[in-house]
Every structure is written in structure tokens, then in C-alpha cells.
Amino acid sequence: QAQLVQSGGGLVQIGESLRLSCTASGFTMDNFAVRWFRQTPGNLRQTLLCSSGYGTTTYVTDSVRGRFTASRDYAKNTAYLQLSGLRPEDTAVYYCATDSGRDCQILSYSHKYNYWGQGTQVTVPS
Numbered sequence: 001q002a003q004l005v006q007s008g009g010g011l012v013q014i015g016e017s018l019r020l021s022c023t024a025s026g027f028t029m030d031n032f033a034v035r036w037f038r039q040t041p042g043n044l045r046q047t048l049l050c051s052s053g054y055g056t057t058t059y060v061t062d063s064v065r066g067r068f069t070a071s072r073d074y075a076k077n078t079a080y081l082q083l084s085g086l087r088p089e090d091t092a093v094y095y096c097a098t099d100s101g102r103d104c105q106i107l108s109y110s111h112k113y114n115y116w117g118q119g120t121q122v123t124v125p126s
Contacts, residue, residue: 003025003026004098004115006021006094007020017084020122024081024098029079030072032102034053036048036051044049049070059072062088069084072112081096086124098114098115
């Protein structure tokens with residue numbers, strides 16, 4: 001069964017860091033772009049960035065630029081999102097999702113992704 005499995009969330013203090021993992025099983029991740037999202041109760045899902053199959057990053061949410069860094073470990077079939085300088089407004093459930101191609105093109109909010117991770121909670125108390 002092809003799927004994405006996420007881990008790495010938790011509760012941290014202001015200014016601290018976390019590394020989120022998104023591991024693919026049943027398919028080879030290096031042929032897919034990986035997009036990272038977050039969502040809080042009562043709000044729309046927010047697109048953070050896209051990590052292409054070529055190793056490049058496209059930022060969508062300006063407030064995470066310079067603080068969140070995407071990387072890929074193709075041998076482990078895993079995508080990572082390094083969260084640094086965390087703030088209370090970063091508190092959310094974080095998701096990863098894959099497309100059918102390697103490019104980070106602009107996609108609509110209603111786009112149907114091939115696979116979604118189950119999400120992982122990041123909490124930064126104020």
C-alpha cells in the first residue's frame with residue numbers, strides 16, 4: 001500500500017527547533033515533488049513551501065522563509081522540514097503531500113494530491 005507517514009512533531013518553546021519527517025512507502029519519492037502545509041482549527045489549510053524532485057525549494061508562505069528549510073534523503077525515501085525560530089503562531093497540524101511530477105508549479109487549493117501524510121502536531125506555547 002502506497003502511503004506517506006509523518007513524524008517529528010511535538011511541544012517546544014519559543015525560538016526552539018523541530019525536524020519533521022515525511023517517509024514514502026510503496027513508491028519512490030525522488031520522482032515526486034513534496035509540498036508542506038499546516039492547518040489550525042477554524043482556518044483554511046495553508047501552503048508553506050514545495051520541495052521539488054530536483055532538490056529546489058519554492059516558498060509560498062512568506063513568514064516561514066528563512067526559518068523553515070526543506071531537504072530530501074533519497075536513500076531513505078524521506079522528505080524533511082526543519083522548523084527553526086519557532087513562534088506561537090506556528091502552532092498547527094503540519095502535513096506533507098505529493099504530486100505526480102517533479103516540478104513545483106502553482107496549484108489550486110482544491111488540487112487532488114496523489115498522497116497525503118497523516119499530519120503531525122507542532123505546539124509552541126505563548
